[in-house]
Amino acid sequence: MSQGVEVVGLYVRDQEEARAFYVEKLGFRVHTDVRNGDYRWLTVQHPDQPSFQLGLFAPGPPVLDAATAQTLRAMVAKGAMPPLVLVVDDCRAAYDRMRVQGVEFTQEPVDRFGTVDAGFRDPSGNGWKMIQARR
Amino acid sequence: MPSKVHPARSERPAPAGRVRRAAGAGTSGGPASQDPVLLRRLLRAKDRMDAGSHEEWPVRRLARVSGVSEAHFARSFKQAFGVPPHRYLLTRRIERATALLRDTDLSITEIAFHTGWESLGTFGRTFRDVTGESPGAIRTRARAAAHELGRVPVCVVSAAHRPDLTIAVSEKRRRVAGGMIGSPREEVR
Numbered sequence: 001m002s003q004g005v006e007v008v009g010l011y012v013r014d015q016e017e018a019r020a021f022y023v024e025k026l027g028f029r030v031h032t033d034v035r036n037g038d039y040r041w042l043t044v045q046h047p048d049q050p051s052f053q054l055g056l057f058a059p060g061p062p063v064l065d066a067a068t069a070q071t072l073r074a075m076v077a078k079g080a081m082p083p084l085v086l087v088v089d090d091c092r093a094a095y096d097r098m099r100v101q102g103v104e105f106t107q108e109p110v111d112r113f114g115t116v117d118a119g120f121r122d123p124s125g126n127g128w129k130m131i132q133a134r135r
Numbered sequence: 136m137p138s139k140v141h142p143a144r145s146e147r148p149a150p151a152g153r154v155r156r157a158a159g160a161g162t163s164g165g166p167a168s169q170d171p172v173l174l175r176r177l178l179r180a181k182d183r184m185d186a187g188s189h190e191e192w193p194v195r196r197l198a199r200v201s202g203v204s205e206a207h208f209a210r211s212f213k214q215a216f217g218v219p220p221h222r223y224l225l226t227r228r229i230e231r232a233t234a235l236l237r238d239t240d241l242s243i244t245e246i247a248f249h250t251g252w253e254s255l256g257t258f259g260r261t262f263r264d265v266t267g268e269s270p271g272a273i274r275t276r277a278r279a280a281a282h283e284l285g286r287v288p289v290c291v292v293s294a295a296h297r298p299d300l301t302i303a304v305s306e307k308r309r310r311v312a313g314g315m316i317g318s319p320r321e322e323v324r
Contacts (some may be wrong), residue, residue, distance in 0.1 A: 013171060070168075077174035078215050079181070106182040121182070125175050 007043055009055030010084070011076050012124040015042050018056040021122050026086075028054065035125040039063070077125045084128045091116035091132035169215055174200040175217050181223065188227040189251035194220060228252070229265045235269055239279035243270045256308070 009114035020040060021045040022028040028044040031053045035041075039062060044052035049069040075081060088094040092109045095118050101103060106127065107119035180197040197220055198208035212220045231252045235241055241249065247258035262270050 013175075070171075071169040074169055074174055077171035077178065079178045104179075107186055121178075125178055 005052065007053045007055050009043075009057045010122070010124075010126050011059050011072050012122070012126070013076065014124070015040055015056055015058050017123050018042075019044070021103075022054070022056065025098060025103050026092070037062075045111055056102050079121070079125050079127050080121065081126055084126060086128050086130045087133050088130055089133055091118055091130055094118075094130060140166050169211065173203070173211060174190070174215055176203065177208075180212070180220070184220070184224050185227060188224060188231055189249060190226050191251075192220065202323075225261065225265065229262060232258070232262065232270065233273060233277070236274040243274075246270070261279060 010018075017035070019030065022026060022044045023030060028046055031043045031045040033040070033042045038060070040058070044056060045053050059069040060066070061069070064072070064106045095105065095109050096121065103120050104123075105118060105120045107117075108114050109118040115134055118130045119127065121127050180200040183200050184192055184197070194205045194209055197212070198205045201208055203211065207221060211222075215222060218226070228250045232246050235249060236243070239246075242256050243259075247255045250258070252258035252261070259270060261306045262268075262273075266273060268276070
């Protein structure tokens with residue numbers, strides 16, 4: 001793929017915490033992690049999806065003023081950000097593996113619509129749906 | 136930064152004092168003025184209600200999930216999510232009951248108990264209060280509207296169009312009968 005979406009970002013409350021979560025618990029790897037003063041550009045990547053990066057960004061100065069950043073942190077923390085979907089080969093196996101790791105699940109795996117889905121949140125409050133790929 | 140939270144502690148009663156103090160400054164302002172640390176804990180209680188809306192969720196239990204005091208929980212939850220916790224739970228139960236009325240053949244009594252009501256009367260009354268219609272009327276209307284699902288995502292439509300159990304059963308019977316062709320029993324018939 002040479003054209004298309006390359007980076008989509010999430011707001012997280014703490015980039016270090018988010019990096020640990022997505023890398024250690026979800027199996028992503030760090031694609032880019034560069035700093036410029038207080039600013040940190042951090043993206044991670046699913047090992048099976050080299051054309052896409054998930055940005056883990058902390059709202060704050062210098063990009064955003066303090067009040068706006070506070071609003072965004074509140075929105076993330078109350079789960080008001082848009083839904084995210086992770087596709088996995090085996091939802092129940094992934095659920096078991098991630099639970100042991102301490103991932104906060106909001107929904108146990110359920111069979112429906114011809115597949116299996118579960119729900120979890122990252123430490124910041126971003127909500128993920130984890131859906132088993134249809135074969 | 137208010138971001139140094141330890142998610143592993145989420146289920147245990149938290150040092151509520153810190154959260155209360157931090158949120159106190161924001162009680163007069165909009166939702167954005169609530170402490171994200173508190174909001175994340177309130178979200179956890181909301182998630183738990185979502186996952187088990189048929190269970191009992193007294194404020195005491197919710198407050199424990201969030202690690203804050205009961206009085207503080209009820210007030211903060213409403214500020215964060217726009218409705219008091221018990222009303223939020225109610226909407227989830229009604230939503231689930233509506234889905235069961237639409238998608239299953241469970242009786243209204245069964246649906247009432249499945250979705251967390253202790254009596255059919257309370258369920259019916261609450262359901263009418265919230266939706267303006269009786270469970271039976273909603274069921275009839277939802278089923279009549281099933282053919283209008285063209286704009287709904289495929290996964291939902293496929294579920295809605297899944298054939299009845301009766302069709303599957305008769306299909307099975309036919310297959311069994313087919314397998315018997317030529318068997319001694321078939322000749323007897």
